[in-house]
Amino acid sequence: xANLVEIRDLSIQFPMKRGVVQAVQNVSLDIPRGKITALVGxxxxxxxxxxxxxxxxVSSPGVIAGGSIKFDGTELLKLKKRxxxxxxxxxxAMVFQAAQNALxxxxxxxxxxxxTYVAHKKERKEKILDKVKHLLDYVRLDPNRVLNAYxxxxxxxxxQRVMIxxxxxxxxxxxxxxxxxxxxxxxxxxxIFNILMQIHKDxxxxxxxxxxDIAIVAKAADQVGVMYAGNLVExxxxxxxxxxxxxxxxxxxxxxxxxLLTEAAEPIAGSPPNMLNTPAGCKFHPRCKHAMEMCxxxxxxxxxxxxxxxxxxxxxxxxxxxxxxxxxxxx
Ligand code: SF4
Ligand code: MG
Numbered sequence: 001x002a003n004l005v006e007i008r009d010l011s012i013q014f015p016m017k018r019g020v021v022q023a024v025q026n027v028s029l030d031i032p033r034g035k036i037t038a039l040v041g042x043x044x045x046x047x048x049x050x051x052x053x054x055x056x057x058v059s060s061p062g063v064i065a066g067g068s069i070k071f072d073g074t075e076l077l078k079l080k081k082r083x084x085x086x087x088x089x090x091x092x093a094m095v096f097q098a099a100q101n102a103l104x105x106x107x108x109x110x111x112x113x114x115x116t117y118v119a120h121k122k123e124r125k126e127k128i129l130d131k132v133k134h135l136l137d138y139v140r141l142d143p144n145r146v147l148n149a150y151x152x153x154x155x156x157x158x159x160q161r162v163m164i165x166x167x168x169x170x171x172x173x174x175x176x177x178x179x180x181x182x183x184x185x186x187x188x189x190x191x192i193f194n195i196l197m198q199i200h201k202d203x204x205x206x207x208x209x210x211x212x213d214i215a216i217v218a219k220a221a222d223q224v225g226v227m228y229a230g231n232l233v234e235x236x237x238x239x240x241x242x243x244x245x246x247x248x249x250x251x252x253x254x255x256x257x258x259x260l261l262t263e264a265a266e267p268i269a270g271s272p273p274n275m276l277n278t279p280a281g282c283k284f285h286p287r288c289k290h291a292m293e294m295c296x297x298x299x300x301x302x303x304x305x306x307x308x309x310x311x312x313x314x315x316x317x318x319x320x321x322x323x324x325x326x327x328x329x330x331x
Contacts, residue, residue, distance in 0.1 A: 001073065004173055004206045005031035005054065010067035012049050012058055021275045023049040023062060025230040028302065031174070031208060036200060038209040038221035038238075040253065042272050045227040047210040048096075051176045054208070055092055056084050072173060090120050093167035095160075097179035102163065103151040109162055110147030113169060120170055135165040139195050157188035164195065168203075178210045193220070215259040218242055226250045229273050229283040232302060236309040246311040248288045282314065290315055 012024040024046045031037045039047040052058045053069060056076060069076040071091065079087060096102075104112055113132040114125060133143035139161040151159055160180065167175050177196065181189035197220060200207055211217050217224055217238070224241050226234040226249060234247040242260075245251040252268035254260060270287035273279055279286055285295040295314055302312040 002032055003030040004033040004072055005029075005208075006068075006070040007031075007050075007054075008068045008070075010050065010053060010069065011065040012046075012053060012062055013065045014062045016061075016276065019276045022230050022278070023275070024053070026067070027227075027230075027232045029225055029232060029235065031206060032223065033206055034204045035222040036207045036209055036220055037223045037225065038211060038217040039225045039227055040211055040214050040217045041227035043212055044229075044272055044275065046230040047227055048178055050227070051094070051178055051208060051210055054174070054176060055088055055094055057088075086120070089116065089167075089172065090170040091172055092174040092176065093170070093172040094176040094178065095163050095167050095180050097182045103159060105151050107150075108147070109149050109151065109154075113147075113166065116166065117169055132165070132169070135168050136162070138168075138199070139165045141165070157184050157192060160184060160188075160192060161195065164192070164199070168199070168205075172205070174206045174208065176208045176210070179212070180209075181216075182211075182213075196220075214253045214257045218260060226253065229275065229278055231283060231299075231312060232310075233284070233312045234310065235302075236311075240308060246305060246309055246316060247284075247313050248290050248315075249284050252287075282312075 007027060007029045010024055010027045011022065014021040014023055027050060039050065041047055049058065049062065053064055054076070056079065058064060064077060067077070076087070103109070110129065110132065114128050117123060117128045129147070132147065136143040136146050141158060141161055146154065146158070146162065154162065164180070180196065181192050184192065193216070199205065209217065209220060221238050224236060224238050225232050226247060228249050234241065234245070234250045236246070241250060242254065245254055249268070255266045256268055258265040268287060273283055273286070279296070281294070281296045281298050282288070282291070282300055285291045288295065292314060298314070300312045300314045300317060302310050303316065304310050305316060
């Protein structure tokens with residue numbers, strides 16, 4: 001199949017004292033094999049929650065309230081505990097923001113690699129070390145130095161590279177990168193990003209990149225999904241989306257990114273909604289310059305414009321805009 005992952009109608013809720021947060025609402029998304037798919041959106045838009053469902057690691061008190069996630073044909077939401085342990089790291093691995101904090105501070109790096117490996121597969125220690133050295137080399141770290149080091153002996157950027165090597169340890173089919181460079185300085189970010197792109201090029205591994213930074217997404221991704229307040233509002237090929245964004249929020253994100261523009265950046269007015277009390281209809285309507293009367297009443301469904309682009313916005317429903325419902329929001 002062309003898609004490694006097929007997410008359908010996924011909903012994730014967090015029951016709170018004062019109500020239920022719909023962190024992810026009826027999201028459907030395909031992740032094509034061998035490509036980089038990015039999810040972009042402000043913090044709190046549901047990207048990380050969605051990604052955590054791909055590892056069946058939604059944080060408490062969140063629950064997957066409905067939907068389906070097919071991974072290489074297998075329904076993830078039906079996996080038993082033992083099958084899940086098997087699946088994590090060996091099928092899907094994740095590198096998150098400040099992932100370096102996941103390293104055990106009192107165990108040497110080399111030992112941590114070996115422990116993780118043998119928890120999944122039987123192998124001789126020398127063989128594992130050979131593989132780890134190769135991976136560390138790959139992320140441009142000196143294996144001899146790093147294997148014997150404790151985490152505190154390495155810089156933040158080095159630890160993040162150790163985590164990237166970790167994610168490759170069991171040859172997963174999918175790597176999820178959740179703001180992988182956000183906690184680092186700009187030069188280190190660039191350096192690590194180049195390493196990730198090299199890995200993708202060499203191994204052809206499928207990646208899901210989560211970022212609030214649309215400039216990073218523009219550089220890296222083949223396909224982009226835009227999330228707003230728990231909804232997926234636009235999905236398309238990266239070049240198409242940047243050339244002609246279809247959803248006003250996507251257009252706003254692009255206009256707000258200084259590095260993508262020659263003109264001055266223009267931040268999106270307003271702020272994301274309180275997730276305990278989201279606006280009726282289109283959740284973006286209080287911030288949208290194009291809002292119409294129906295936008296406050298009816299939530300727009302995610303519809304296919306052509307075979308490439310999906311968008312959830314009434315401007316693109318039948319009866320609005322120009323030919324085929326395509327409305328030029330860049331104007
Ligand atoms: Fe704006 Fe209406 Fe489209 Fe929502 S549905 S993005 S409010 S035009
Ligand atoms: Mg996040």
